[in-house]
Amino acid sequence: MATTVVKLKQVELGSGRPKIAVPITGENQVEVLAQATAIVQAKPDIVEWRLDYFQNILNVDDYRETAIKLIERLNDIPLLTTFRTEKEGGEMTLGITDYVSIYQQVISNHLTDALDLELFLPKTVVSELVAAAQDADIAVIMSSHDFQKTPVKEEIISRLEKMDQLGADVAKIAVMPQSGSDVATLLAATAAAHEKLKTPIISMAMGKLGKVSRISGEVFGSVLTFGTVGSASAPGQIELPALRREIAQLALDKM
Structure with a gap:
């Protein structure tokens, strides 16, 4: 089944080779902007801002000011905004009311191109945030x-x-693999879902065992992978230059 193309600025998810996102994990505005400067020089396709690392996230003015400066610094690089909850590997404990409030700020002020929204949040929260984000022309990456x-x-x-x-x-x-068979399971599931769904898929097996899944997306149907420029946000992420080389080596148009 043909994959729907999701466009974030000039980046197309679901078209061509898998794109590369790089995380920003700064704890304050100075760190966020410093990381952004280094990342921009490396020219990833997308930047993910992990808000659960940002210590002053509940200060609306600080967040908004930092977001505006970050967007200016990224220029034409699309921004994916993510608050990863603690139960899914995030860095900060936060109640659902505060989570929703943060995302409402992001959406109402149009401070991102895409928003990460976890599948297992309360159904009403998911449905309301999906509708609000899409009404604001912000793509939802559900995770x-x-x-x-x-x-x-x-x-x-x-x-x-x-x-x-x-x-x-x-x-x-x-997912977190415990064996090579687990990695194979993730890849087989990705390929099967890719054949079944029009929605673009992002999948990865984390840790050292799963590194192959971070470079083989074009073969199995994953449209985005995550690399690093400096700090990683998940185990097994590969440095951007090496990741870019490996993806190019596996490109289907070279086979």
């Missing part, structure tokens, strides 16, 4: 992260299908 294990193939596919049904523009799943 599920399992830092303990790799679910069976059918469960991985089921989660991706559920994201599609809930209106996600892009469906993302990350």
Whole structure:
């Protein structure tokens, strides 16, 4: 089935080779902007700002000022904004009311190009934020992260299908493999879901075992991978230059 192309500024998810996103993990405005400067020089396709690292996130004025300066610094590089909850590997404990409030600020002020929204949040929160983001022309990357294990193939596919049904523009799943078989499970599930769904898929197996999944997206159907310029935001992320080389080596148009 042909994949729908999701456009973030000039970057197309679901078209051509997998794109590369790089995380910003600064704890304050100075660190965020310093990381952004280094990342921009490396020219990734997308920058992900991990708000759960930003210590003053509940200060609306500080967040807004930092976001505006960050967007200016990124220029034409699209911004993905993510608050990763603690239960899915995030760095900060935050109640659902504050989570929703932060995302409402992001949406109402148009301070991002795409928003990460976790599948297993309360259904009403998911549906309301999906609608609000898409009304503001902000793409929703719906996600599920399992830092303990790799679910069976059918469960991985089921989660991706559920994201599609809930209106996600892009469906993302990350798992923790305990064996090579787990990595194979993730890749097989990705390929099966890619054939079944029009929604673009992002998938990865984390840690050292899963590194192959971060470079083989074009083969199995994952449209985005995450690399590093400086600090990583998840285990197994590969430095951007090396990741770019490996993706190019596996490009289908070279085979």
